[in-house]
Amino acid sequence: MPDNVQGPGSGRTALRADCANCFGLCCVALTLTRSADFAIDKKAGEPCRNLREDSRCGIHSELRTRGYPGCTVYDCFGAGQKVSGETFGGRDWRADPDTARRMFQVFPVMRQLHELLWYLTEALSLEPARFLHGELRHSLDETERLTRLPADELADLDVAAHRETVAALLHEAGRAVRATAPRGKKRDRRGADLIGARLRGADLRGADLRGAYLIAADLTGADLRLADLIGADLRDADLSAADLTGSLFLTQAQLNAAGGDTATRLPPSLDRPAHWGR
Template sequence: MSRTARPPEPGSAPSTGTGPDVLRGDCANCFGLCCVALTLFASADFAVDKGAGEPCANLQEDFRCGIHRRLRPAGYSGCTVYDCFGAGQKVSQGVYARQDWRSRPETADEMFRVFRVMRQLHEILSLLTEALALPAARPIRQELRQAHDATERLTLETAAELADFDVAAHRETVAPLLRGASALVRATAPDRPGRRRTGRDLFGARLRGADLRGADLRSACLVAADLTGADLGLADVIGADFRDTRLSRADLTGTLFLTQVQLNAARGDAATRIPPSLVRPAHWDT
C-alpha cells in the first residue's frame, strides 16, 4: 500500500503513541502491514487481486513499496488513498516490539489480525480526538473523554486480546457519542437549505457552489459528485465516500470528521481549503 501524507525518513524515531500527531501512517516504522494484511480486488483502484496475508508483489525486503513513486500510473491508485491512522507503527514497534512477520513467521497471522483491529481503533481515536476539541460539544465532553480513554486502553492490550477483539461492537458504543457531538456542532450552523440536506445517494450530484454548512452527510455516497466551490463548514462527513468527488475551490476548513483517506480519494486543487491537520494530496497537483 502507499506511503500516505508525509512519512518520516527511514531511521527516524518510531511513533507508537496515540496522540493526535501520531494518528497517521508512519510507514518508515512499519513492517508493510497494509501491503500484506489486507485483501485487494482487481479494479480501477488495484491492478491485481491479492488475498489477506499475501504480500503485495511490489513489497520489497525492507518493507518499502517498489513502485511508490508511480503507484497511480501503475494501476494502484487505491494505495495512494489508504491511511492506517498510525496503526502500522503501533503494531510493528509497540505490540510486536520490532519483531517482524518475516523473521518470526509464526506470528504473521496473528499480527495481521491485530493490525486490522488496531487500524479501526485508531480511526475511532482520531474521531474522538476531534470531537473532544469541538467547543460546541462541551455538554458531552466527559462522555467523549471516557470513550477516548477506554479506546486508548484497548490499543495497549496484548496481541492475543487484540486479535480476537470485537471492534465492530466497540464502534457501536462510540457512534452515539459522535452523533451527539455532531448534532451539537451542526446546530450552530446557519439555518439554510444546505443544512437540512441528509440525502445519502449523491452519486454524481451537481452541487457546485452549494451552501452545505451544517449538512448531515454521514455515510453519503459522494462518488463523482461535483462540489466545486461548495462550502462544507460544520458538515458531518463521517463515512462519506469521496471517491473522485470534485472539490476544486471548495471550503473544507470546518468540515466535521473529515479524514485524510477521504481527501486522498477526492479531486481538489490548490484553491481547495482544507483543515490544517490534514495534508494536501500530491496528486491534486497533477
C-alpha cells in the same frame, strides 16, 4: 477552547502513518482485488509483489500511474507502526509464521481503533460539544486502553460493538456543532445516494452527510463548513475551490480519494494531496 483539550490538528502525530517504522502491514495483511483501484489480485496474508525486503513499496512514487490508486488513498491512522513496534515489540512477521498470522489478524482491529481515536480527538476540540467532553474523554481513554491489549486479546476484540458505542457519541457531538450553522442549512443527507450529484456552489453548511455516497459529485465551490462528513464516500468527487474549513470528521483518506486544487480550503490538520490540480 476548554482547558487540556487539544485542537483538531494537534495530538495526532501517533495517528498518522509512519511507514518507516512499520513492517509493510497494509501491503501484506489486506486483500487486494483487481479493479480500477488495484492492478492485481492478492490474498490477505500474501505480500504484495511490490513490497521490498526493507518493508517499503518499490513503486511508491508511481502507484497511480502503475494501476494502484487504491494504495494512495489508504490510511492506517498509525496502526501499522503501533502493531509493529508496540504490540509485537519490533518482531518482523517474516521471522516467524505464527507471529505473521497473529500480526495480520491484529492489524485491521488496530486500524479501526486508531480511526476512532482520530475522530474522538477531533470531537474533544469542538466547543459546542463541550457538554459531552467528559464522555468523549472517557471513550478516548478506553479506546487507547484497548490498543494496548496483548495481541491475542486484540485479535478477539469485538471492535464492531465498540465502534457502535463511539459512533453514537460522535453523532451527538456532530449534531451539537451542526446546530450552530445558519438556520435552514442543516440538511439530513445521512447515507444519501449523491453519486454524480451536481452540487457546484451548494451551501451545505451544517449538513449531515454521514455515510453519504458523493462519488464523482461536483462539489466545486461548495461550502461544507460545519458539515459532518464522517464515512462519506468522496471518491472522484470534485472539491475544487470548495470550503472544507470547519467540516467535521474529515480524513486524509477521503481527501486523497477526491480531486481538488489550490483553491480548496482545508482544515489545518489535513494535507493537500499531491495529485490535486493546481
